[in-house]
Amino acid sequence: MVEPVSRSRIVEEARAWIGTPYRHQASLRGAGCDCLGLVRGVWRGVYGVEPEQPHPYTPDWAEETGEETLRDAARRHMPELDAAVLRRGAPLPLASLILIRMRERGPAKHAAIATGPHTIVHAYSGHAVAENDLPEAWARRIAFAFDFPAVTD
DSSP states (O other): OOOOEEHHHHHHHHHHTTTOOBOTTOEETTTEEOHHHHHHHHHHHHHSSOSOOOOOOOTTTTTTTOOOHHHHHHHHHSOEEOHHHHHTTOOOOTTOEEEEESSTTSOEEEEEEEEETTEEEEOOTTSOOEEEEOOHHHHTTEEEEEOOTTEEO
């Protein structure tokens, strides 16, 4: 069981990763991470130990099978939110985890943490962790959304 944590604490931890270079499969603030590594690092920063360790994965993971690996892992540990509302342009719930399909019919492969109604912190291939506005094209492809566990306002 995890201890309660405020939404502002999750956002603070996500922002602490800004500038961390992109490194596939990594999860070390300041040294490198990918989008999953960012989420893992934020989890460690606010809760301590991660609930599970990911299996090694290639950059094109899940594309051949179409499996929703990120969704399945998030569902095991986080309460799910209504992603359809977010796709229609509703404000992102502060400190929520959103999973985005990078290809319209592909699996959700990009993870980001909401830091405002339309802003995210994320790690994107070839870029350091950044806080950006959520592009409309990405907002339309939000596949799943989750709250961190035991979150308080």
